[in-house]
Amino acid sequence: MPVNPRPTSPLDAASVTAALGAGTPWRVRSIGTTGSTNSDLAAEYLAGTIAPGQVLIAQEQTAGRGRLGRGWQAPYGSSQILSVLVRPDGVPLAKRGWIGALLGLALVNAIGERCGIRAQLKWPNDVVLGDSKCAGILAEVVGDAVVVGAGLNLDVHLDEFPPPPIGSTSLPPVSLDTQVPNHASLERVELAAATLRSFTVLLDMFVAAGGDAVASRIRSLYTLQCRTIGRAVRVELPDGTAVVGVGHDITDDGALVVRTIAADGASSLRTFNAGDVVHLRPIDPPDPPGRPGALPVWDALGGR
Template identity: 45%
Template sequence: MSGSRYSDLERPPLSEAALNRALVHPGSLWTGVTVVESTGSTNADLAASALGGAGEGTVLVAESQLAGRGRLGRSWSAPPRSGLTFSILLRPRPPIATQGWLPLLYGVAAASAVRRVAEVDVRLKWPNDLLIGERKLAGILAERADDAVVVGMGLNVSLTREELPTGTATSLAVEKAACVDRDPLLRAVLREVESHYREWTAADGDPEASGLRSAYLAVSATIGRRVRVELPNGQALTGLATGIDLSGHLQVESEGERYTLSAGDVVHVRTAE
C-alpha cells in the first residue's frame, strides 16, 4: 500500500472558533488560538509576533507546515491535517536561569495529555521527544524571542506507516491509540501545559518546589539507560544517563567521569551494542 488511506473527511480541519470557546476565558493562560491552513513555521511566525508585542498565551496552529524545524536544525513535513503542528508564546516571569526547564515542562505536560486521551504509554527521551517504545511520536522545539519564549510541537496523529518520515518514527494511528481526533488532543495538551506552567511559575521556576523535576523523572525513558549523546560540536559521548540536574541538564557517567550536558542528540543504546 502506498500513500494515505485517509480522505479529507477523515482528516477534518480544526475549528478555530470551537478551540477559542473551549480554551479562552477569563483567568485562562490562553488568550487566543489562530488556525491557519499552511505556513512555513509556526515557531518563526510566533517569534515574529512576539517581537511585535504579542501577548502571552497566543497559540498558532497550522494544518500544514511547509518549513518545520526540529532540534539541531532538522527539517520535517507531514501531509495536511495528519498531525498537530502548533506553537505557543510565553512570557515567563521566573528567573532566566530557570527557563531551560520550559521545554521539559512542555514535554511532561504533552506526555501526560497524550497518555490520558489516547491511552498509549508515552515516555520522554531527553530533553523532550515523546516516544512510544523507542519510536518518536512528537518533537518539541523552544526558542527565545527577546523576553518571550516560543515553544512548538509536532505530534504525529493519523500518519500511516508509509507517510512517516523514518523507521524510527510512529503515530497514534500506527499505535492503534484510543483517540486520533486532533481537537481533544490539542485541548488536552494546552490544558496540561497551563497547569504545569502555573505551578512552575508559582514556585518562581524552582523545578523541585513545583514538582516538575520529579514529574519529568517519572516519565523519562532516558534516565537509567546507556546512551550515546551526539554533541553539537560533532563529538559523541557514551555512558550511563544518571539524572537531570536543577537546570534541566542531562547527567552522564562515562569511564569514571560525570558529564553535565545542556544540549545534544540522545540515542538509547541497546545493552548488546
C-alpha cells in the same frame, strides 16, 4: 488547497477554544499552511501585533525547525502542530530552558488522558512511544518571551515520513493512530485542548516557584517520565565526539547526567547541557508503549 486531505476534521480555533472552556488563558488561532508556527509567533510578537497567551495551530507546516536547525515537515491534516507564546514573568532567563520540557510533559499527560497510551520523554526534546518518536519540541527565546512549539504525529502514513539521512541515528517515527487501543479514532480537538490544559497547570507551577525546577516539582516529574534515565546511551556532542554511558539523572537546570565507565573500571558522572542522545539497549525490559488509563503526570507525586 490541502496537498493530502484527511477524512477527519481539522483542528480549528473555535472548536479548541470551546473545548478549553471558560477561563482559559489561551487565545487560539488556526491557519492552513505555514512555514513554521514558531517563526510566525516570534515575528508577530516582535512586531507588536500579538501578546503572550497566543496559541497558533496549523494544518500543515512546510519549513518547521527542530534542534540544531534540522528541518521538519508535516503533511496537511496529519499532525497536531501548535506553538504557544508565553512570558514567564519572574522566571530568570537561565531557568527558561525548562519551558520546552513543560510542553513535553503536557503532551505525555494529554496522550495518556485522551488516548490511554503511555508516552515518555527522551532527553532533551522528544516524546516517544517505546523506542519510536511521536513528537518533537522546540522552545526559543523571543525578546522577553518564549515561543514553544510541538509537532505530534497523529495519522501520518508510513510512506509520508521522509527517509532518514544516511548515517542518521534518529529514532524511527511513529504515528499516534497506530497505537490507540482497539483502533479507536483520535479525538483531535480534545487532545489539543488536553495538551493546553496540562501545559497551563505545569506552567503555573513553574512560574509560581520562580522557575525553580525542584520546588515546582518539574524536575521530579520530568525525571519520572524520562526514558533516557537507566538506558545505555551515546551522547553525540556538537564537536563531533561521542560519550557512551548510562543515563543517570537530570540536573536542576535540565542537563543530562551520564554515568561512564573507564577502561580501568572506574565509574564517573558527566553532565551534558547539549548533545544528541542515542538510546542504545535497554538495561531492563522496556516499558510497553501502551498503558490504558495512564494517570496525569502530576498525580504520580500526589499533586493536583
